[in-house]
Amino acid sequence: MKRSIVLTAVAVAFISTSAAAQSVGEKTGVNSVLGVAPSTADFVKEVAISDMLEIQAGKIAEQKGSAEEKRFAAQMIADHTKTSSELKGLVTSGEGVQIPSGLDSSSQSKLDKLRETKPDNFASQYDPMQVSAHKDAVSLFERYAKSGDNPKLKDWAGKTLPTLRHHLEMAQALDNDRK
Structure with missing residues (x-):
């Protein structure tokens, strides 16, 4: 033992x-x-990919989702466009950190699945995806805000957390309404 x-x-x-x-x-x-805590390179990569996925998934939701999902999607597009812009302003090439220009294969697969989903079944894919994505984002930002090694990004992560927690609550409410 x-x-x-x-x-x-x-x-x-x-x-x-x-x-x-x-x-x-x-x-x-x-x-x-x-x-x-993630490394700074991992944090930047994960945030950038998450933002790209949220924006693109939101655009699909605006086409296929219910009225509530469309409202949620519009909020995700606006907020994640803002965080993408802020991230780009905080990351300088001299720090050896690169912001990815496209989705990774896992995120692309999720997006492809959403695109293929019929409007009648859209909520069953989109709603739980949003809950999962925002749980991951809250965890990522909490860990970096607590122990990240880049002071500017660490401060930004802490300031962004309340918005991400609100997104998670909204996503959970959307998913609960579906059930």
Whole structure:
């Protein structure tokens, strides 16, 4: 029993140190589970991709969604366009951090699935996707605001958190209304 506890502790320590060194932890969700702050490069990448996905998914929702989803989507487009612009203003190329110009394969897959969804089934795809995306965003921003290594981005993450928490509440209400 003691041996398994020690092995588990060693495994967790190994994962957390290798995750920080290799950025694998953010991609796999290990950092979130362990409460480890993402690297600045991972934070910027995740925020930029999340914003792009929210904006593009919102545009689809404006076409296929219910009146409530269309209102929510308009808010997501406006707010995530604003955070994208703010992020670009905070990140300078001299810091060795690059803002991605397109979606990663996972996000593109989610977007493709939304595009293929018929309007009658749209809520069953879009609503839970929004809850999940905003839970992830809140976790990402909380961890970076607490322990990020870039003071400007750390401050911005903290200031952006209330809006993201509100988005999560809105997404949960949208998803609950669907059920």
